[in-house]
Amino acid sequence: MLRCLRVLPARVTRNFSRCCSNYVARMRFINKLKEDEGACLTALESGNIFLYHTLAPLLRKTQQGVFQLPLLPFKDLEGILNRLGKDGSMVKDSVLITCTEQNRALFCLDVGELDQQAVEKECGGNFVDLRKAFFTLRGEEAPLVARGQALLRWHQGNGFCSASGKPTTRNQAGSQRVCHSNGLIYYPKMSPVIITLVSDGKRCLLARQASFPRGMFSALAGFCDMGETLEETLRREVAEEVGLEVVSVRYSGSQHWPFPQSSFMVACHATVSPGNTQVDVDHEELEEARWFTLEEIRAALKLRTPPRNPRDQPPTIWVPPSYAIAHKLIREWVDDQELHYDGE
Ligand SMILES: NC(=O)c1ccc[n+]([C@@H]2O[C@H](COP(=O)([O-])OP(=O)(O)OC[C@H]3O[C@@H](n4cnc5c(N)ncnc54)[C@H](O)[C@@H]3O)[C@@H](O)[C@H]2O)c1
Ligand SMILES: [Mg+2]
Structure with a gap:
């Protein structure tokens, strides 16, 4: 994507600021997160997450009537999940989407197993159909919400190996799934x-x-x-x-x-x-x-x-x-x- 992502509220982490100061470094950083489980978890803990409920993205309406994709810091989402009676470690199931120009990793998570209205109340937004979200969001957020849903949908449909029938396991970034019984690696498809x-x-x-x-x-x-x-x-x-x-x-x-x-x-x-x-x-x-x-x-x-x-x-x-x-x-x-x- 050549067009720049919207500037998101930044708490630039010291580790990332030097290595991600330009496009090339940022792309290499994202690539590293796909391969390095520890680095990906660290990026998640200092990153932002947007939510879906059974593949419907959460949107929030500003006082000016503009729809936005609310981005939740890791700790805030952990707290919300705990308050809703869920283990906060569920945040670790988030899937990597990208890294912003402020060097903050961006992830998404489907909280379909939680009560929809309770999450909406906690987060101050509403889960809406993807088509509506795609039409309503401003230019740079629409491809993000589409990409997030596509990745989550792919994970939901690829939990088992089509050759062995055994469960597949995802990596931390969610950029692939592996069948450990035969070594087959599955990648998201278009x-x-x-x-x-x-x-x-x-x-x-x-x-x-x-x-x-x-x-x-x-x-x-x-x-x-x-x-x-x-x-x-x-x-x-x-x-x-x-x-x-x-x-x-x-x-x-x-x-x-x-x-x-x-x-x-x-x-x-x-x-x-x-x-x-x-x-x-x-x-x-x-x-x-x-x-x-x-x-x-x-x-x-x-x-x-x-x-x-x-x-x-x-x-x-x-x-x-x-x-x-x-x-x-x-x-x-x-x-x-x-x-x-x-x-x-
Ligand atoms: N973004 C845009 O501007 C835009 C505009 C027009 C169409 N589209 C999209 O393009 C896609 C294809 O258009 P179409 O429906 O005319 O295709 P098409 O003319 O190939 O006809 C669809 C049929 O192709 C077969 N098919 C073959 N491979 C398939 C696969 N991988 N997945 C699903 N069906 C497959 C199925 O029998 C299906 O019914 C649609 O999903 C549509 O949403 C997007
Ligand atoms: Mg056609």
Whole structure:
């Protein structure tokens, strides 16, 4: 992540201040925490922890009405757990997320075995659905909350070795699990997905699945098959879903997408030749796919929130919000078109 993390209240520990004064040192420090159990425990004891309850993150609303991710120091969380009748050492089950620019390690913990309302009262916040948290939090906190949930979900689903059936054990950082009966090591997984905005030079192609909210159209997306390159996935998905053959591909960016499970979204622009634009939709996958003009896309981008789409009227077209990489692709396409027309 190139963008800086928000400045968090810092009690910079003396040990870390010298070695983590810049990005390279910080990344090496995080890597050390994944490998050194003692160092990770020390970092946890001077670090901050954010909470989930059965994978729903805890948010707190400030007096200004802004939602934040409350960060609890190790000792405070230990005290809260003790007051709720739990062994405070449960804090040690926290999973490493990152290290802030103030050299403070950041962890997360799922307290799903505790009474939800009692924790909310103690912490002065509410556990909310991840989707709501992702929409509500400010930019830099949203990826953190998604990453935390993805890691906790992975641990919850990988407690047993799929080869031996025996329990697996996690390391202190929570960056891997091991089956001691056969030595197999498991690492957290994301499924690679290609997402592509297809253009014919003047128009772009958007599609919707039947499960999308009414009126919402997005770029084409699809999971990579085993052994495929990203380019092969892109060509195949476009052919399968809309019956078109792509002639060029340009990389745009990537994003971890936590819904419904961890996907690694790789976003690309693609073109088809102007003579090959007849869409043939696979209705098993998509409800609709069609070409949109620059004016139509500009109008869709102007809608900041999903429009009210009464059932008895044709829906207003809208596109995914700014935190979705589909939005970035669509905005880039508009910028490219405007540049192109300005130059003509
Ligand atoms: N962030 C964004 O802007 C954005 C936009 C669009 C889609 N997405 C995400 O992209 C993902 C893929 O899109 P899609 O649904 O069109 O994919 P898709 O076209 O590959 O169709 C989904 C189907 O693929 C199969 N599949 C193959 N490998 C799979 C795997 N590893 N996990 C789950 N299913 C697998 C399943 O049968 C599933 O029903 C979705 O999870 C969606 O949430 C994100
Ligand atoms: Mg798809």
